[in-house]
Amino acid sequence: MSEGASATSSRRLPVQFSLTGLLTMLLVVALASAYGVTAVRLRTAEAELRRLREETGYLPPTAADEIAAARLISDQPMTYRLRVRVPASPPYRIAYSSLWPESAAAPRWFGAVAVPPGESVVTVRILKDPRDDRWKITTLRRGADGTRRMATVLPENHVEIFRRSHDWLTAGVTRQSSTRPVGQSLRLLDERVLVGEGAMMLYGDGPPSGEMVGVFAELQPDIGAI
Known part of the structure; x- marks a missing residue:
C-alpha cells in the first residue's frame, strides 16, 4: 500500500448532514416539546374543570322524563x-x-x-x-x-x-x-x-x-x- 493511500485512509471523514435530515430532527423536537406543553396544560385544565364542577355543580345528561x-x-x-x-x-x-x-x-x-x-x-x-x-x-x-x-x-x-x-x-x-x-x-x-x-x-x-x-x-x- 502506498504512503498516499495510508494517509488518506487515516483521515476522518467529516460528518455530513443533509438539509432534509436537519429539518426532520427539528420537527421531531418541536413536536415533542409541543406535546409536553399540551399535556401539562390539559392536566391543569382538567383539574380546574373538576374544581369548578365541585363548586358550581354538574348534572350529567338525563332522560327527558x-x-x-x-x-x-x-x-x-x-x-x-x-x-x-x-x-x-x-x-x-x-x-x-x-x-x-x-x-x-x-x-x-x-x-x-x-x-x-x-x-x-x-x-x-x-x-x-x-x-x-x-x-x-x-x-x-x-x-x-x-x-x-x-x-x-x-x-x-x-x-x-x-x-x-x-x-x-x-x-x-x-x-x-x-x-x-x-x-x-x-x-x-x-x-x-x-x-x-x-x-x-x-x-x-x-x-x-x-x-x-x-x-x-x-x-x-x-x-x-x-
Whole structure:
C-alpha cells in the first residue's frame, strides 16, 4: 500500500448532514416539546374543570322524563347548596321546613319556591336576618327566570336547638347526581338534629317517634297549596 493511500485512509471523514435530515430532527423536537406543553396544560385544565364542577355543580345528561339533583360544596354552617334540573311539564317547586312532626309521614312544609324548566341553583339556610334580628329558614333559587327567595320565621324552640352544638344525621341527595321519574318527588335535604335520648332511633325514611327538628327540602310537583 502506498504512503498516499495510508494517509488518506487515516483521515476522518467529516460528518455530513443533509438539509432534509436537519429539518426532520427539528420537527421531531418541536413536536415533542409541543406535546409536553399540551399535556401539562390539559392536566391543569382538567383539574380546574373538576374544581369548578365541585363548586358550581354538574348534572350529567338525563332522560327527558326525569328530574335530577346534586349537592354542591358549601363552606358556611347550616347552609346547603344544590343544583336541580326539571322538565317543562309538570311544574315543580322546592318545599322547605325545619319540622318533622311526630308520627307524620313527611315534614310539615313551611313554604315552597317555584322552579323553572331547566337547571337552577338552590341555597337553603338557617340564619339570623340582620334586617329584623329574627332567625329564619330561607330558600333562594337562581334559575333561567332570575332569582326568587322565600323565608319563614323559625319557632323559638327551633332557634334554641340550632344555636347549640348537636350531632346531625345527614341524608338526601349527595354530590353524585340523583334522579327520579317525572311526576315523583325527590328529597333534597334531610338534615336531622339529634336532640335528647333515643335520638339515634329517629333516623330513617319512616316517621319519627317524636317531633324532629332539622333542615328539610324536597323537589316536588307543584300541585297546589302546601
